Amino acid sequence: TMVARYNSIETVEGLFRDAPEKIAAVIVEPVAANMGVVNPDPGSLKALAEIAHRNGALLICDEVISGFRLCFGSVAENIGIAPDLIMLGKIIGGGMPVGAVAGPAKIMDLLAPVGPVYQAGTLSGNPLSVRAGLETLSILKETNPYAALDAAGARLEAGLGDAMKKNGESGCVNRAGSLLTMFIGPERVRDADEARGCDAGKFAKFFHGMLNRGINIPPSQFEAMFISTSHTNADIDRTIAAAHESLGDLARGKS
Ligand SMILES: Cc1ncc(COP(=O)(O)O)c(C=O)c1O
Structure with missing residues (x-):
């Protein structure tokens, strides 16, 4: 894992220059909330997506905090970025423990049981969490708070x-x-x-x-x-x- 500076496209460019073809993905919180709240500079997420894709890497947006809190769905998508993968948690469980990863079929189909990348867990798809999450999402959709x-x-x-x-x-x-x-x-x-x-x-x-x-x-x-x-x-x-x-x-x- 290499760490880039938030809001610094130059440091990301530098990491790709230093390790060409070695970086699988760029992971970013589209609105950072784990160093205190830090907003992305206008255009910076678009630039990140462009650099990642130019270098054959994926853009993964960690929306565990921002997803469904700042808008109904993904903040990145809301500002016009199409991340290759989105990580979700917290709100989508309506208070129950849950995590999810979302993406287009061409990537998701690489995961088990369809694809070769193994993925499983004792609580995967836990009915209680998923039911609470679905209910929360439908309330959010109805009430649009x-x-x-x-x-x-x-x-x-x-x-x-x-x-x-x-x-x-x-x-x-x-x-x-x-x-x-x-x-x-x-x-x-x-x-x-x-x-x-x-x-x-x-x-x-x-x-x-x-x-x-x-x-x-x-x-x-x-x-x-x-x-x-x-x-x-x-x-x-x-x-x-x-x-x-x-x-x-x-x-x-x-x-
Ligand atoms: C932005 C972000 N990503 C990921 C995680 C990790 O989630 P989990 O605790 O479900 O592994 C957290 C946890 O708070 C988080 O704030």
Whole structure:
């Protein structure tokens, strides 16, 4: 496995140059959520697909977090990319344990039982998970909550940004729909190095300030907050108010 820099097409080009014909696939989260939320630069996923295909490699989109959360289906497909494979999990299980891989028949038919690539597991196709997942997807299709989730995300993003500014804290809020991360420190975060530039110690204090006020956000600076359809505007506003107070404590050296 070789690791490229997120949002850096040059590092991907460099890896293909260094190891011609040795790379089977490029795997990317089309919206990154595992270093905190980081959006792809406009055009970067299209460029990744083009480089992968030019070099005889597949483009695999890890949509375990983004799939069915940011839109009904694949975010990559929604922005006009056709990944060769898409990985899904979480939401498609409706809270039950599940994972799935999706792709065109010419690739999927290489997998067992049809093709030569062995694939099996004790819980593969587990009826309980699959039933819960199907039900969740049909509710998502019927209720189409994505615009409301995006609006809730925008409300929280604006409130957290304002709370940082009013309390003299530098940083930024990255958001994609109902996923967001408040980074303490850097003015922008486009990749893992910029995420590492955050003040994780300060974030830990902020986390405890929030927890003491009854708001349980992810305890790591490098995680995403997830808004669900159950969160009301009042919940979001309570979160913003707690952020104002917690950041105020930090500014006054009280926590
Ligand atoms: C983006 C992403 N991909 C893959 C995984 C792995 O999923 P699993 O825990 O089902 O192996 C996770 C887990 O959180 C994830 O966030």
